[in-house]
Amino acid sequence: MRDTRRARLILGLLLAAALVLVTVDHRTGDGSPLSVARAGGSWLFGTAERFGTSVARPVTGFVKALVNAPGAQGDIDKLKAENAKLRADMAAGKLNAARSAELTRLLGTAGTGGYKVVPASVVARRTQGAFEDAIEIDAGTDDGVRPEMTVLNADGLVGRVIMASPRTATVVLLSDPASAAGARLEGGDEIGVVHGVGEYGRLVQFRLLDSTAPLTRGTRIVSFGSQRGVPYVAGVPVGVIERVEATPGELTRIAYARPFADLTSLDVVGVVVQAPSRDPRDAVLPARGSRR
Amino acid sequence: MISVLVVVVAVLLQLMLVNRLPLPGGAAPDLVLLAVAAVAMARGPAMGAVIGFSAGLLVDVVPPTAHAMGEYAFVLTVIGFLAGRGLGNPVTTIVACVLVAPLLEAAVGGLVGEPGVSMAALVTQASVTVVYTLVAAPLVVWLTTRVKQVGAAA
Numbered sequence: 211m212r213d214t215r216r217a218r219l220i221l222g223l224l225l226a227a228a229l230v231l232v233t234v235d236h237r238t239g240d241g242s243p244l245s246v247a248r249a250g251g252s253w254l255f256g257t258a259e260r261f262g263t264s265v266a267r268p269v270t271g272f273v274k275a276l277v278n279a280p281g282a283q284g285d286i287d288k289l290k291a292e293n294a295k296l297r298a299d300m301a302a303g304k305l306n307a308a309r310s311a312e313l314t315r316l317l318g319t320a321g322t323g324g325y326k327v328v329p330a331s332v333v334a335r336r337t338q339g340a341f342e343d344a345i346e347i348d349a350g351t352d353d354g355v356r357p358e359m360t361v362l363n364a365d366g367l368v369g370r371v372i373m374a375s376p377r378t379a380t381v382v383l384l385s386d387p388a389s390a391a392g393a394r395l396e397g398g399d400e401i402g403v404v405h406g407v408g409e410y411g412r413l414v415q416f417r418l419l420d421s422t423a424p425l426t427r428g429t430r431i432v433s434f435g436s437q438r439g440v441p442y443v444a445g446v447p448v449g450v451i452e453r454v455e456a457t458p459g460e461l462t463r464i465a466y467a468r469p470f471a472d473l474t475s476l477d478v479v480g481v482v483v484q485a486p487s488r489d490p491r492d493a494v495l496p497a498r499g500s501r502r
Numbered sequence: 503m504i505s506v507l508v509v510v511v512a513v514l515l516q517l518m519l520v521n522r523l524p525l526p527g528g529a530a531p532d533l534v535l536l537a538v539a540a541v542a543m544a545r546g547p548a549m550g551a552v553i554g555f556s557a558g559l560l561v562d563v564v565p566p567t568a569h570a571m572g573e574y575a576f577v578l579t580v581i582g583f584l585a586g587r588g589l590g591n592p593v594t595t596i597v598a599c600v601l602v603a604p605l606l607e608a609a610v611g612g613l614v615g616e617p618g619v620s621m622a623a624l625v626t627q628a629s630v631t632v633v634y635t636l637v638a639a640p641l642v643v644w645l646t647t648r649v650k651q652v653g654a655a656a
Contacts, residue, residue, distance in 0.1 A: 228579055229572070
């Protein structure tokens with residue numbers, strides 16, 4: 211389309227008008243006479259914009275989602291990884307707290323008896339049929355653990371070390387059928403022998419050497435101790451008599467005892483590296499009535 | 503009448519929707535410029551200049567405004583006249599309008615000493631706007647001519 215004289219005239223007039231507007235508005239600043247027009251536009255279009263925002267928001271959100279999509283997948287992956295890590299940390303923290311409490315109790319027990327212990331954690335367990343009951347602990351000869359040392363936990367006797375490597379050691383539990391430990395009835399001098407009978411350590415057999423000595427349910431037994439505390443130190447709580455078998459005519463009496471230490475769920479244990487100078491007798495036994 | 507409607511709708515769309523889109527680069531296409539150019543191409547230079555001036559005044563009063571009133575009126579008057587007169591074929595006309603507009607804006611802004619008008623802003627900000635506007639151009643021009651045809655038929 212060709213431009214005409216008239217079109218050029220209109221163009222010139224409009225441009226001049228625009229320039230006048232710009233100049234007036236710019237020169238007068240805040241007191242500009244055009245602020246009236248601006249206020250009117252503000253009111254009119256402000257209303258329209260407010261109304262339109264609710265319409266525009268979904269569109270804006272959609273475009274935002276599209277624009278952010280490539281980064282979003284990365285963000286999700288990052289957050290997932292962080293979440294998993296935090297979850298693991300939290301679980302580890304709980305575990306550590308539980309172990310810390312158990313360790314504190316173990317040290318309390320050891321302190322009562324005057325045993326010098328090396329704390330250790332159970333790292334593996336072997337329970338083949340009912341013929342062998344052994345655990346692996348994460349302390350070894352580097353920590354001063356030697357074979358034929360007593361192993362206990364916060365509640366009572368656990369077993370003895372049969373083999374020690376630099377970093378780990380193998381412990382035969384009280385419940386192992388091949389283990390035998392000297393034991394003594396609380397509050398007296400009647401002695402006997404504790405044998406494991408398998409059963410995953412729920413019960414151990416106690417053979418009282420004097421068949422005439424009184425033996426009732428609920429009597430507690432502690433370790434009698436071997437010569438120089440090898441393999442068992444004296445005074446460690448062993449268990450409570452649950453059942454007394456009637457064995458008329460035999461030279462020994464047989465009873466079954468429930469070990470103080472829960473041999474099915476061991477975690478923190480202590481290896482007694484030095485026996486107390488004096489037999490603690492019944493001092494380590496929990497107070498009557500309190501179940502530990 | 504249809505032209506006025508098209509321009510008003512373009513202004514509203516521009517302010518309510520397009521300027522808020524979080525497009526990469528931090529700029530948005532200039533729909534008003536395209537609408538004015540498209541209407542002017544159909545209506546000739548005199549009408550184009552008038553429509554451009556009106557649309558510019560509208561953009562100048564619509565909030566939020568931080569520039570002196572009349573700047574967009576000046577720019578869009580020139581754009582309307584140029585598009586109405588035509589520079590070669592329609593494609594070159596639109597492209598020329600889109601390219602000229604930011605230069606004119608900068609020139610008028612610089613004339614009255616607007617803060618924020620600088621060479622760096624022109625290169626970074628305006629170039630992104632030009633690209634977006636060119637991308638949006640075919641759609642807007644097609645829509646405008648379509649609306650006008652429907653309006654003429656009705």
